[in-house]
Amino acid sequence: MAGLVLCEPTELYNILNQVTKLSRLTEPNYLCLLDVRSKREYDESHVITAHRVKKMANEYLIPASVDLECVKYCVVYDNNTRSLGIILKNEDDDNSDSSGKELVLGAAVECGRAIAHLTRNPILILKGGYECFSAMYHFFRTQKIIWMPQELDEFQPYPVEILPGRLYLGNFRQACDPKIQKDLKIKAHVNVSMETGPFFVDDADKLLHIWIEDSLEASIFPFLRHLCHFIDIHLELGSVILVFSTLGISRSCAAILAYLMHQNQQTLKRSWAYVKKCKDNMRPNRALVAQLSEWETIVLGDFVTDISDPLY
Known part of the structure; x- marks a missing residue:
């Protein structure tokens, strides 16, 4: 039995927004929701691509189209389960004391336990359930039940979430999409590319543009203090920030890594592991990694991460 793990809403959000050449939702064995x-x-609304699980005679019926043994992520959610433990359920909502209550498992946990023997990986139970996730990410609500392969091919992922509701990592297309700016309430951009986006043009308070190529000759190190200061100021102001580059894989990831090292006073290795969990195809080029190693000495006073041992 693989067991159960509580999954934060931001983790499911990032799972939904992973990409290779296309959204990873196109992969049949990537996500079962x-x-x-x-x-x-x-029927009223659910998370995109979610299957409804029916229950008959106390048995959960998994859709026949789903092969749980091969699925990388299996995420189960109910209305609002917040833990993997037993909860108190009111038999009478008007009864305010502990009498008239029974101990029960949340529906998601009960289902997760029932199907855990079918999976190789842990079952993820969405913390806060649909109520919490849909409140945070209303744009991922849908009434659509059947998704055709072409529709998944055309699905446009959102930037991944680095700091929940505060700091996002994306690509140039996402930075040019007005719907994404509105949905995520983006108030500032850090553009680490040679392209010029349509938002915050000539507004130095809301746009930091670091003009560097995606090449081994690119030098990001001289900009890192300013980058960290810019993000710090906007976080203090309560602004939501999008950091992006052309593909959102190399330069913008290096910028995010540098900021996390600064913010948390932590190693490149630890920051790398965190960003990799948020965005599994991130890959700063080796020249940028070497500059991040230099940045580590500024943040921590010494080289700590061995970059001769490939981080990816």
């Missing part, structure tokens, strides 16, 4: 709420609630 299971909704254990009532049919009425599911």
Whole structure:
């Protein structure tokens, strides 16, 4: 049995927004999202690509199209389960004391336990359930039940979330999309590319543009203090920031790594592991990694991460 793990809403958000050449949602064995709420609630709205799980005679019926043994991520959600433990359920909502309550598992946990033997990887239970996730990411609500392969091919991922609701990492296309700016409430951009985006033009308070090529000759080190100061100021102001480069794989990832090292006073290796979890195809070029190693000496006073041992 693989077991159960609590999954933060931001983790599911990032799972939904992973890409290779296309969204990873196009991969049949990448994500299985299971909704254990009532049919009425599911029909009203659910998370994109979610299957509704029916229950008959106390048995959860997984859709026949799903092969859980091969799935990388299996995420189960109900309305609002917040833990993997037993919860108190009111038999009478008007009863305010502990009498008249029974101990039960949340529906997502109950379902997760029932199907855990079918998977190789842990079952992820969405913390806060649909209520929490849909409140944070309303733009991922849908009533659509069947997704055709072409529709998944055309799905446009959002920037990944580095600091929940505060700092995002994306690509140039996402930085030019007005819907994404609105949905994520983006108030500032850090552009680490040679392209010029349409937002915050000539507004130095809201746009930091670091003009560097995606090449081994590119030098990001001289900009790192200013970069960290810019992001710090906007976080203090409560602004939401998008850091991006052309593809969102190399230069912008290096910028995010440098900021996390600065913010948390932590090693390049630890920052790398965190960003890799948020964005699995991130890959700063080796010249940028060498400059991040130099930055580590500024942040921590010494070289700590061995970059001769490939980080990726």
